[in-house]
Amino acid sequence: MRIRQSSNFFLLGVTAGLPLTGLIFFGYTTIWFRSQQMDNFGRTDVVTLTPWLAPVVWTGTFDSKMIDSIYKHQNITVATTVFALGKYTRFLKDFLESAEEHYFDGFRVHYYLFTDQPEAVPEVKMGENHRLTVRKVPSLDRWQDISMGRMEILEKLIADELMHEANYIFCLDVDTKFYGRWGSETLGNLVGVIHPWFFDYPRESFTYERRPESKAFIAVGEGDYYYTAAAFGGTLEEIHRLTKTCREQLNADHENSIEAIWHEESHLNKYFLYNKPTKLLSPEYLWRDINISAGQIRIVRFSHVAKNNAEVRPNL
Numbered sequence: 001m002r003i004r005q006s007s008n009f010f011l012l013g014v015t016a017g018l019p020l021t022g023l024i025f026f027g028y029t030t031i032w033f034r035s036q037q038m039d040n041f042g043r044t045d046v047v048t049l050t051p052w053l054a055p056v057v058w059t060g061t062f063d064s065k066m067i068d069s070i071y072k073h074q075n076i077t078v079a080t081t082v083f084a085l086g087k088y089t090r091f092l093k094d095f096l097e098s099a100e101e102h103y104f105d106g107f108r109v110h111y112y113l114f115t116d117q118p119e120a121v122p123e124v125k126m127g128e129n130h131r132l133t134v135r136k137v138p139s140l141d142r143w144q145d146i147s148m149g150r151m152e153i154l155e156k157l158i159a160d161e162l163m164h165e166a167n168y169i170f171c172l173d174v175d176t177k178f179y180g181r182w183g184s185e186t187l188g189n190l191v192g193v194i195h196p197w198f199f200d201y202p203r204e205s206f207t208y209e210r211r212p213e214s215k216a217f218i219a220v221g222e223g224d225y226y227y228t229a230a231a232f233g234g235t236l237e238e239i240h241r242l243t244k245t246c247r248e249q250l251n252a253d254h255e256n257s258i259e260a261i262w263h264e265e266s267h268l269n270k271y272f273l274y275n276k277p278t279k280l281l282s283p284e285y286l287w288r289d290i291n292i293s294a295g296q297i298r299i300v301r302f303s304h305v306a307k308n309n310a311e312v313r314p315n316l
């Protein structure tokens with residue numbers, strides 16, 4: 001009897017114990033493996049978190065598959081605006097073709113293209129769930145007015161149409177090209193892109209507007225980063241507030257006969273001083289083809305193409 005009992009215990013031990021040990025071993029190794037995977041994310045050669053705890057997106061700091069799966073679940077639409085007036089229509093083909101290769105692949109994207117020459121818009125095959133709407137806008141004589149005028153057009157577009165049509169929006173320069181992935185890792189409530197000239201410069205060297213008469217004025221010693229106006233984005237509510245504020249400040253300056261040194265970019269920097277971006281994109285997300293390479297930039301995802309300003313702009 002005793003022997004039978006103990007052999008039963010032995011059998012129980014083998015049948016239940018072995019799989020249990022296996023399970024524990026499997027559990028531990030999975031956790032170990034996961035933590036090893038997590039350990040692979042993060043960079044020590046660049047700043048990846050601002051003092052107000054907003055992430056700065058660099059390659060090596062995120063898992064694109066994981067972030068994609070989060071946003072796929074939410075079935076989002078990303079509105080994307082671009083302007084091409086006058087001779088800038090020549091940039092459209094490369095911009096659109098490269099975007100179709102690298103920009104929000106697998107997500108719903110709706111491009112809104114503003115131009116004074118709809119007939120000059122090239123035929124570019126759109127990927128699944130990507131579409132393009134062309135809007136005609138009047139020509140303007142000064143490139144500065146074209147560039148600054150974007151704020152008012154975007155403000156109206158968002159208020160009149162996009163608020164309930166899309167979840168996120170990005171506003172991009174057209175004299176640009178995509179070279180690598182720009183995807184769901186860039187999504188956030190209010191997203192600014194660090195300017196490729198100033199990312200490793202001290203704030204005293206930033207070209208903020210320094211005249212107190214302008215609404216874009218930022219005092220020496222203030223400011224966090226120098227942001228480019230060639231790319232910014234966020235939720236529709238946030239970007240509506242941003243474009244409305246910048247448009248109002250631009251108008252106020254105009255009435256006082258002052259134009260900020262870098263136009264709407266100066267006003268955007270002022271806005272971001274008081275309304276901190278919730279996510280920052282590293283200069284991987286706006287490089288310049290003409291820049292020499294920098295060690296921290298391991299991948300160029302989006303870049304300003306070389307252009308001859310005197311040749312493409314309507315004025316100097």
Ligand SMILES: CC(=O)N[C@H]1[C@@H](OP(=O)(O)OP(=O)(O)OC[C@H]2O[C@@H](n3ccc(=O)[nH]c3=O)[C@H](O)[C@@H]2O)O[C@H](CO)[C@H](O)[C@@H]1O
Nearest residue numbers: 083084085086088143147173174175228229230262263265
């Ligand atoms: C790298 C960077 O920070 N770029 C900014 C910078 O110079 P950029 O030299 O990049 O300005 P830009 O000439 O590209 O003009 C801005 C944008 O306005 C549009 N456009 C302009 C002129 C024209 O004739 N037709 C036309 O369509 C076009 O979408 C272009 O991409 O300063 C500008 C205003 O000072 C904007 O803030 C740009 O975003």
Ligand SMILES: [Mn+2]
Nearest residue numbers: 173174175230
């Ligand atoms: Mn540009």
